[in-house]
Structure formats: C-alpha cells, structure tokens
Amino acid sequence: MTSPTPSASEPVISLTGLTRRFRTKVALDNVSLDVTRGQVFGLVGANGAGKTTLIKHLLGLYAPAQGSVRVFGLDPIAEPASVLGRIGFLSEDRDLPPWMRVEELVRYTAAFYPKWDPAYAAHLQEEFQLDSRARIRHLSRGELAKAGLLLALAHRPELLVLDEPSSGLDPLVRREVLEAIVRTVADEGRTVFFSSHLLDEIERVSDQIAMMAHGRIVLRGGLADLLEAHHRLTLRFDQPVTQPPRLAGALSIRGSGMEWTAVCNGALAELEAAATRLGARVVAEETATLEEIFLARVGRVGSTPQPTEG
Amino acid sequence: MQLHLSPGDGLPIYRQIVNQVKYLLAAGRLGPGEELPPIRTLADQLLINPNTVARAYLELERAGLVTKRQGAGTYVSETRSTLKRTERLRLLAERADALLAEARHLEIELGDVLELIRERSKTMQTQEAK
Numbered sequence: 001m002t003s004p005t006p007s008a009s010e011p012v013i014s015l016t017g018l019t020r021r022f023r024t025k026v027a028l029d030n031v032s033l034d035v036t037r038g039q040v041f042g043l044v045g046a047n048g049a050g051k052t053t054l055i056k057h058l059l060g061l062y063a064p065a066q067g068s069v070r071v072f073g074l075d076p077i078a079e080p081a082s083v084l085g086r087i088g089f090l091s092e093d094r095d096l097p098p099w100m101r102v103e104e105l106v107r108y109t110a111a112f113y114p115k116w117d118p119a120y121a122a123h124l125q126e127e128f129q130l131d132s133r134a135r136i137r138h139l140s141r142g143e144l145a146k147a148g149l150l151l152a153l154a155h156r157p158e159l160l161v162l163d164e165p166s167s168g169l170d171p172l173v174r175r176e177v178l179e180a181i182v183r184t185v186a187d188e189g190r191t192v193f194f195s196s197h198l199l200d201e202i203e204r205v206s207d208q209i210a211m212m213a214h215g216r217i218v219l220r221g222g223l224a225d226l227l228e229a230h231h232r233l234t235l236r237f238d239q240p241v242t243q244p245p246r247l248a249g250a251l252s253i254r255g256s257g258m259e260w261t262a263v264c265n266g267a268l269a270e271l272e273a274a275a276t277r278l279g280a281r282v283v284a285e286e287t288a289t290l291e292e293i294f295l296a297r298v299g300r301v302g303s304t305p306q307p308t309e310g
Numbered sequence: 311m312q313l314h315l316s317p318g319d320g321l322p323i324y325r326q327i328v329n330q331v332k333y334l335l336a337a338g339r340l341g342p343g344e345e346l347p348p349i350r351t352l353a354d355q356l357l358i359n360p361n362t363v364a365r366a367y368l369e370l371e372r373a374g375l376v377t378k379r380q381g382a383g384t385y386v387s388e389t390r391s392t393l394k395r396t397e398r399l400r401l402l403a404e405r406a407d408a409l410l411a412e413a414r415h416l417e418i419e420l421g422d423v424l425e426l427i428r429e430r431s432k433t434m435q436t437q438e439a440k
Contacts (some may be wrong), residue, residue, distance in 0.1 A: 038360050178357050186350045186360045203317040205359045224322035232320070249401070284411050287320035 007141055008072055012159055012191045013058060017067035020053055020215075028052040028214040030067070035208070038189035040181060042196060042206030042223070044294060050215040051195035052092060055163050058193070059089060071159070085113060087166035088157035092164040093120050094148045098137035102130050102147060103236060106154075110178050113155035128176065142173035149180055162194035163251040174201070181205050199290045213298040223290075228298075230288040234261045235280035252298035263288050263296035311340065311347055313358055323358055327366035335375060335386065346376060346384040373397065391431060 003282060013035040020028040028050050035041045045051050056062045057069045060076030060083060069076060076083040080251070102162075110116040125132070128146035139147060145165070152160060160181070166174040178201060184190050196202050203207060203223065210220035219226065235245065240257040247253060249271050250262040260280075264271050268285065275282050288296070313330045315323055334340040346352075349367065353360035367384050370376045376384050413423045 038361070040361070175357065179354070182353050182359065183356060186353060200317045203323065204315075204357060207359060207361050220429075224324055224362075226320045227320060228325075283414055287322075289318050289320040292317060 007296075010037075011035055011070075012039075012072060013041075013193060014070040014073075015057070015067065016056075018054070018057060018064050018069060019066040020057070020062065021065060026215050028057075031215070031217055032067075033210055033217065035191060035193055037191055037261070037264075039187065039207045040185050040192040040194070040205050042194060042202040042209040043212060044196065044199065044202050046197060046207055046298070049212040051212055052163055053144050053215075054124050054212070055161060055193075055195060057082065059087065085115075085155075086158045088152035088155065088160045090145070090148045090152045090160075090162045090165055092167060094144045096144065096147060097134045097149075098135070100136050101132065102134050102139075103132035105136060105147065105151070106132075109151045110154070116155045118154075120156065121150060124150045124153060142169055145169055145173055146176060149177065150222060153180060153184070156187075156190075158190055160190065160192045160194075162192070164195055164197070166196065166198055172261060178205060199294060211294055211297055218297045219293070225288065226293065227287055229265055230293045231264050231266075231268060231271065232284075232286050232288040232292060233262060233264055233275065233282050234259060234284035235275050235278070236283045237280045245280065247271070247278060250291075252299055259275035259283070263292045311352075313352075313356060315358065324362045324366040324369065327363065328369050329401070330374070331366070331370055332397075335372065336401070340386050342386050342388045344386045346386070348383055 011034040013033070015031055015033050018028050018031040019026070020090045031050075033041075043051050043054065053062065057064060058071055058076065058200055061070075061078050071083045072086060074083050089199060100108065102125070106121055110118065110121070116210070128150060130143060130144075130147055130150065134143075136144070136147065149165070152162070152298050162177070162181070165177045165181075169177070181192050181194065182205060184192055192203075192205075208221065209223050209226065210217050212218065230251075232263045233247075233250075235255075237245070237260075238259045241260065244253045244255075245260055247262050247264070249266040253260055253262040255261050261284075272282050311331075311334065313327060315326050317323065318328070321329075331346070340346075341375065346367065347355070349360050349363045353363045356363075366378065367378070371378055371384070374389075375387055377387050378384050409423065410420075413420070418426075
C-alpha cells in the first residue's frame with residue numbers, strides 16, 4: 001500500500017444514513033455501508049432498486065438529502081477534483097461523445113488525469129482491439145463498453161466504480177470486464193465497487209456484497225460468510241400441509257402437500273429443532289445459493305411479514 | 311492444477327477450491343513439494359477475486375496441507391501425513407450425507423444402503439483385479 005491516503009483501516013467509501021427522494025418516491029432509504037481498501041464490493045439488486053442513484057452519490061453527481069457520503073474520507077460534493085481524479089468510472093449508459101474518434105476520446109480524457117498512463121492506455125486499446133480511427137457512434141455495444149473501461153482504467157485509479165458493467169454484453173466482453181476487475185484488485189490492492197443484477201459475476205469476484213431492494217440495503221456482509229450462514233432445508237411432514245408452515249428462522253418457504261423447502265438463516269441445529277417442533281423431518285439440507293438468498297430476502301421486503309413459528 | 315468452479319452452487323468459491331485441492335491431494339494428482347499456482351495466476355485463470363484464492367490457500371495452510379515459502383509461493387507439504395485421517399473422513403462424510411439423504415428420499419433403509427455399499431465395493435475390487 002504505497003498510497004499516502006487513506007490508511008489501510010480507513011474506509012475508501014463510507015455511507016451513513018444516506019436517504020434520497022425523487023418527488024414522493026424514496027430512491028435511497030437510510031443506506032449505510034463501508035468499503036475498505038483492496039475489497040471488491042458487489043452491489044446486488046433488481047432494476048430500480050437504487051443502485052445507480054447510490055453510485056451517483058459516490059461521484060458527487062447527487063448531493064445527499066440526508067446522511068453523509070465520504071470517498072477517500074472526502075466529501076465528493078465539496079472536493080470533486082480530489083475525489084474524481086482517483087476514481088475510474090464506467091457508467092451504465094456509457095455516455096461517451098458520439099462524434100469523437102477513439103484516439104480523440106483517449107487524448108481528451110487523458111488531459112483530465114495527471115496520473116494517466118499512456119503506455120497502459122495503448123496496451124488496453126490493443127487488448128480490447130479498439131480501432132483508433134473509429135468514431136464512438138460506430139462502435140458496437142461491446143466496443144463501447146471496452147472503450148469506457150479503457151478510460152476508467154488507464155489512469156490506474158485507486159477506486160474503480162462500475163455501474164452494471166456487463167449489462168447487455170455478450171459473454172466474451174463480459175469476461176473482459178471481469179478480467180479487468182480481477183486485475184485491478186490484484187494490482188496493489190486497489191478497490192472495486194460495482195453494481196450488477198448478474199449473481200454469477202457478483203459471486204465470482206466480490207468479497208463483500210450488499211443486496212438492495214426498494215432503496216434499502218436488505219442484506220450485507222462477506223460473501224462467503226453469507227453463503228455459509230444460509231441453508232436450504234427441505235421438510236417432510238407425515239400429513240399434507242395446506243398452509244406454508246411457519247418455520248422459525250425461515251426467510252421464505254415454498255412447496256405443497258407433505259414437502260416444503262425453506263431458505264433459512266441461522267444455526268443448523270436450531271433450524272432442525274424448529275422443524276421437529278413443527279412435526280417435520282428434515283430430508284435435505286444444503287447451503288442456499290446466492291440467487292435463493294436474494295429471492296428470499298428481496299421477496300420479504302414490503303411484502304408479507306417474516307413467518308414466525310405458530 | 312485443474313479446478314472447476316460452479317458459482318451459483320451455494321458453496322462459497324474459496325471452499326470449492328479448498329475441497330478440490332484436497333481431492334487432488336487425495337487422488338495423488340498433487341504431490342508433496344509440488345508448487346500451487348501463484349494466487350494472481352489462479353485468480354486470472356479462474357476469473358475470480360485474488361482475495362478468494364488467498365483465503366483458500368490460507369485455509370489449506372492452516373490445515374497443514376500446503377506451506378508458504380517466504381516470497382516463493384505455496385507448496386504442497388512434504389510430510390506424507392498431509393491429509394489427516396479425520397480430515398479424510400470429514401470429506402467423505404459430506405458424500406455420505408448426500409447418499410443418506412438420497413436414500414431417505416427413495417425410502418431405502420439404512421441396512422440396505424450399507425449392503426449396497428458392500429456390494430459395490432466388491433464389484434469395484436473385481437473390476438480392478440481384471
């Protein structure tokens with residue numbers, strides 16, 4: 001860690017009680033999270049969950065209505081130059097000037113960054129097979145993403161922020177995006193914050209995740225820890241059960257008749273004891289997948305209250 | 311070292327790596343003193359976070375299966391007691407649990423399962439003898 005600031009323990013990103021409304025709609029509701037140096041932080045959520053709004057606060061494009069935003073310990077609204085100069089950003093809509101040629105765009109962007117690395121930019125351009133003379137408006141979706149990625153990476157930012165980086169891309173380009181993330185963190189412990197609705201890529205590269213729904217963080221923590229703390233239990237009853245059984249610790253339960261499968265959070269022994277109390281046997285137990293956890297957690301928000309033991 | 315990851319499987323990726331390295335050790339496809347791929351190489355190859363690889367290697371090191379040499383990579387431990395009996399049994403227990411769960415689903419009694427295992431073992435032995 002050669003960079004003078006922030007120190008290893010100080011979070012690179014720190015959100016506290018961030019709240020934002022658009023007219024009557026709550027876009028962010030009391031969002032708090034910390035991202036420490038060297039982490040890959042994955043923000044998971046469906047479209048409209050508030051991911052892009054959150055990211056725009058990191059970049060100082062929105063001022064927090066309530067709560068605070070700190071990036072490298074600084075307020076991105078008060079000190080945009082100090083913050084943005086250290087962030088590489090790829091926006092979801094890849095808003096690049098359509099009339100420019102690739103080489104012009106590279107030169108133009110380089111001027112904003114004192115730490116721009118021309119050799120690295122040239123290397124990326126070759127690797128991404130981007131034609132210098134091509135106009136932005138003529139680039140394919142994948143090329144556009146790669147051009148955006150080049151601009152985000154070539155100044156070797158301390159923090160890489162990617163908003164839905166693989167959205168609408170074919171598997172080959174998605175792979176290049178993931179490679180860029182992997183290499184960025186491998187490179188002297190830089191930090192990556194990215195949003196995605198693709199759970200597969202979240203699971204591949206994140207250390208820490210936060211799940212968002214309706215502007216709220218519904219779950220966050222270390223990815224491996226979260227996976228290990230959630231189980232999928234299949235219960236079998238002696239008699240058909242008509243109503244979903246109320247298993248303590250279950251986040252969601254589905255099934256019919258004598259067999260019901262629950263996605264649960266908690267100690268296995270307690271879950272098994274709760275199943276016994278309901279008069280059921282546990283016939284299968286596995287760690288829940290990220291997708292199951294996501295559906296169970298997000299399904300809970302604003303819908304039915306958590307089932308409790310009857 | 312050939313690993314196959316399945317994200318979306320529910321098992322954290324670091325754990326998938328740990329388990330597969332253990333199998334490779336048990337199967338003799340990784341020998342004592344052999345070097346594991348450097349963290350960054352494996353992360354690049356598998357397209358996963360290097361921190362995840364580091365966590366898997368740390369876990370293997372704690373289990374005494376591999377040793378980190380200062381600034382020179384990670385190697386399979388020299389001592390042949392690499393996989394302790396308890397550890398090997400634990401690995402097998404996961405498979406046994408799956409088998410038993412399946413047997414319960416199919417309503418096969420424990421006695422019949424044990425009988426089946428003996429039978430299969432005999433079949434395998436005769437096949438290997440050929």
